[in-house]
Amino acid sequence: MELHIFSHGYGQITYHIVLVPKYRYNIFYNKHIKKDCELILINICAKNGYKIHAMEVVDNHVHLFLEFHPSSSLSKVIQYLKGGSSYRLFRLHPDLKNQYWGGSLWSNGKFYRSVGNVTADTIKHYIKESQGKTSEESQLHRFVRSEQRRLDDF
Structure with a gap:
């Protein structure tokens, strides 16, 4: 990974982000839901200018290694990822609404850690x-x- 020049700065913003479905249900065990989630997250990142360095969707959570512009806050990035993917997954897989009757797919919490090339x-x-x-x-x-x-x- 390299440093980037921005209009008023020089640097790099990369994060390891983990998204967890409510109740830690193993919803991504279903290959169709897993594949749709991957494609949706790729689409959201492309639309918003986030660069995915790595992504892994496992049975009950998603790991993302993202890079984004300094004008984007981490909270907004996670909001777009969770909100956009939840909305689209519910539309593609209406049966998920039976499991998540409250209307939200992702847990309230989040894990994030900034990542860089130096310790x-x-x-x-x-x-x-x-x-x-x-x-x-x-x-x-x-x-x-x-x-x-x-x-x-x-």
Whole structure:
């Protein structure tokens, strides 16, 4: 994954998101519902400009590894995914309404974790080492200490 240039910034926003059906029912055990869910999520992501790095629909939950524009909030992304997929799955599979009589397919909760190419320790180390130093000092420090680092160094 690479960093992207935006109108007023440079960076990357990627998240591991897990969507869980209410009551953890194994609704995706049904191959038709599983395939429709995959296609619907792909469609929602394409329509909204989200990039899917990975997706896995298992019997009772969905894993998504998404990248999206910084102007999109995580809450809105999850709202579009859950709301859009719920509406379309109920229309394609009306029998799901018998199982989910309350009208909502997904549980109220959500799991998300930001994902990047560096670890938290790497960022802490970078901030600690760059504070109060000119760029020449930082370059010199990096050049002088070019040997392999051990985990203890962080």
